[in-house]
Amino acid sequence: MLDQKVHDESRQGEAYAPGVETVNEFAKKFYIESYGCQMNFNDSEIVASILQNEGFGATRNYEEADFILLNTCSIREKAEQTVRTRLTEFRKLKRGKPGMLVGVLGCMAERLKSKFLEEEKLVDIVVGPDAYRTLPGLIQEAETGQKAINVLLSREETYADINPVRLDSNGVTAFVSIMRGCNNMCTFCVVPFTRGRERSRDPHSIVAEARDLYDRGFREVTLLGQNVDSYYYINGEDQSTNFAQLLEKVALISPLLRVRFSTSHPKDITDEVLYTMAKYENICKYIHLPVQSGSTRVLQLMNRTYTREWYMKKVDRIKEILPGCGISTDIITGFCTETEEDHRDTLDIMEYAKYDLAYMFAYSERPGTLAARRYQDDVPDEVKKRRLTEVVSLHRRHALEGMQQEVGKTLKVLIEGTSKRSEEQLFGRTDQNRVVVFPREHYKKGEYVMVKVNDCTAATLLGEVVEPVEA
Structure with a gap:
């Protein structure tokens, strides 16, 4: 699970409008809102590039748009509720603006395509994460009054040849997608079903995109993937590149270009990656290492493929090779059958790792996941919320203690x-x-x-x- 990373002083909120001013010569205007993970925001930049090449201009004002797109997230129920609310608002806008089209992109597209198109009549176009190249044709189809849809998944699509339009950019930091999809079948997560299997992007295209960003004045890139540590590319000459080697290639562009990455799966991050981080000063000493739960029993139900003891040893290894490395995490409270003992195990592992940053959520069952099919969502909501409150409170104490250690430096x-x-x-x-x-x-x-x-x-x-x- 790749969650949106935000800080007090950086872009916040689940939605944003393009930061590209509309160009007068464009005959039609589009507006995009993105929800959920960094990958969705990066996908919106790919879509913007495709649309601009077809003569659409970006606008910050959805009321003047000819085409509105919502790039959606299915990771948590709240994001889906927000999207439904926005679609209802846009449906009202459409009544006074004949010809305006509304489309849904991303992870909700495949799962809710029938409801959006037929039952609720909220949208005109539904496009899955691997079908963005077909968007111009789908727009033409929708303009004739037909409902347009393409949610087919691909084993090859990486959009490696598309130069993303940087939306709402600060001109300093940018995301670079290095792979798509996920092979991990975590039982709580819908990503493998909405984004398909893992595909790694050609390293030459990744380095070229990062170098272009540096040449244009950007000074930090974040390499994105659902599980970056499993990045592995083989070219036609059977030459391979793993994630540690890719990190090095990007770091060598310039010592002034900071390199970050997200997200790491604990089972896949290697010593080779850690030593590469230690070797280059411009590879940031910060790792997002989702634990999800501190209970080995719950981790097994989640199909996370590691135990609490194994995870703690991975934290030890990071701190051994990279002293002072920042570590952040994801935590889910109230997963199916979670007991008070399981919950205390989570609090205990938080005390052990003392995370610098944490993304903490109460479990919400997602339709289509393995957990929804296999387990009963049997932890009462009030128990989930109480446990989440305890997790949040403990993390705030750890975060403050970590910050206090920086005072004077x-x-x-x-x-x-x-x-x-x-x-x-x-x-x-x-x-x-x-x-x-x-x-x-x-x-x-x-x-x-x-x-x-x-x-x-x-x-x-x-x-x-x-x-x-x-x-």
């Missing part, structure tokens, strides 16, 4: 933009992904600065620049 920060709280403040992130806010002075986004940390909250470090970093 001088840290290297990549400036990402203006703080949301004040035009006189800038913000950026450290190597370990911690958000830092400091006085603007004469510094600009995209620059590296050394910041002396004077204070903190549980989410943000507060400091002042003591010196810039030489280019």
